[in-house]
Amino acid sequence: MLPIILRRLALSVPLLLIVSAITFLLESFVPGNPARTLLGLNATQQQYDALRAALHLDQPVIAQYGLYLRGMLHGDFGTSLFTDEPVLGLIGQRLPVTLALVIGGTGLAGLVGVLLGVFSATRGRFSRRLVDIVSLLGGALPNFWIALLLVALFAVKFAIFPATGYTPFADSPGQWASGLVLPVVALSIGGVAFIAKVTRDAMLSTLALDHIRTLRACGIGPSSIIWKHALRGCGLPVVTTFGLTMITFIPGTILIENVFTLPGLGTTVVNATNQHDLPVVQGVAITFTVMVIVVNLLVDVLYGLLNPKVRTE
Template sequence: MFPIILRRLALSIPLLVIVSAITFVLESFVPGDPARTILGINATQEQYDALRATLHLDQSIAAQYWLYLRDVLGGDFGDSLFTGESVLGTINQRLPVTLALVIGATGLSTLVGVLLGVYSATRGRFSRRLTDVVSLLGSALPNFWLALMLVSLFAVRFPIFPATGYTPFAESPGQWAAGLVLPVVALSIGGVAMIAKVTRDAMLTTLGLDYIRTLRASGVGRSSIIWKHALRGCGLPVVTAVGLTMIAFVPGTVFVENVFTLPGLGTTVTEATNQHDLPVVQGVALTFTVMVIVVNLVVDVLYSFLNPKVRVE
């Protein structure tokens, strides 16, 4: 298991460098000038040139990236160009909101998706077709549209949940949970569709294997065969689907957080991109990349438990 973890961590280092480089280059093409935005239109040319030199904006993209990379390797992610706050401080403050969305949506998608997949695999052709329809709709409908529909229905027409805003867990656990219901549901719809279809297909394949027929012939109960033996045999494809779904939720939070005005990393990176606040954009991009690496690492560890051959390899 430890060689798998070490190998994954070693591969993550060049990934972080590549992501940071691509983000740096793409951000340089965004229209706008941070120095002009900070100083305003009334600043003199001397003030403008001095600020550009202070921010290293007068140097080439390669030189700017090298200075940034050097600071990051030293543990300094810089400060926001507009607020002056530490990038790490901003990320630490906003990260819990994004994590709550991603973890909540993953849990809901896994629970509903697995139950729906098992049900459709064991209840006949109609339920299988229904799962296909649900999967198609869930994959086709965009998160931001679903979020707007949920707000319109469950926050405006029927004021059950708050439409926007976020309450920290320490202030009120009840309001914290209520404020996350609609965002989590909006984010998880696509994940439910994917996990349900993968679970259904894997369950159908597993139920046709020889050892399942042997269990039936031995008098093992139907529920035990489905939930204890067959579902375990579906572990690898289901875990893969859950991992891919969780990774997809990470960028998906950008749209959902902006619809519900949640103070997470999604709204942070949107505001920073509009302001050309490169240190914040870079910090959020690296945080998202680390989240993806952690998810892949957890999936690899689960693989080693579900399939001992992985540990040998």
């Protein structure tokens, strides 16, 4: 199992370099000039040229990327052009919000999706059609529409949960949890539908296997067959779905955080893009990439736990 993890980590290094290069190149095409934005319209041309030289904006894009890459390899991701705050410090402040959304959304989607999938696989055609309908709606309805609907119902009409804002866990665990309910639900809807459908199909295939029939013939109870044997048998596709769902939620937090005004990496990268704050955009892009790599590693580890053959490959 360890060689597989080491091989995945080795492959992640060129991935990080490719992501950083593409992000740097794309950001260079975004309209706007950070030097002009920082100085305002009343600055002289001399001041403008001096700031461009200080920020290395007067150099070619390749040269700018080379300077950034050299600093990144030494653990220096630069500072924000507008707040003069170290990028790593800024990411460290905003990352817990995004992680709470991603982990909470994946956990909720996984719990509800697996329960719904198992229910539909064991309760007949009507429940299966219901899952198909839920999957279709969950995949078709955009997250921002679901988020606005949740705000209108549970924050405005009934005033159960706050519509916007974020309270750190250390300040008030109750308010922290309350403020994350609507964002997590809005983020997880599509994942619930996806996981439910995959679980249902995998469970139906597993329940039709010969060893499951043998367990029934031996008098093993239905609940034991479903939860101890069949669910473990369809673990690989379900784990794969969990990983794909979690990876999808990582960029999905950008929209959710902006709808609910949460101070996470999503709102940070949007503001940085509007301001042409390249070091912050780069830092967030690399952080998202690292999160995807970590999720893939976790999926590989779970593969090894569920299927011992994977450990010897």
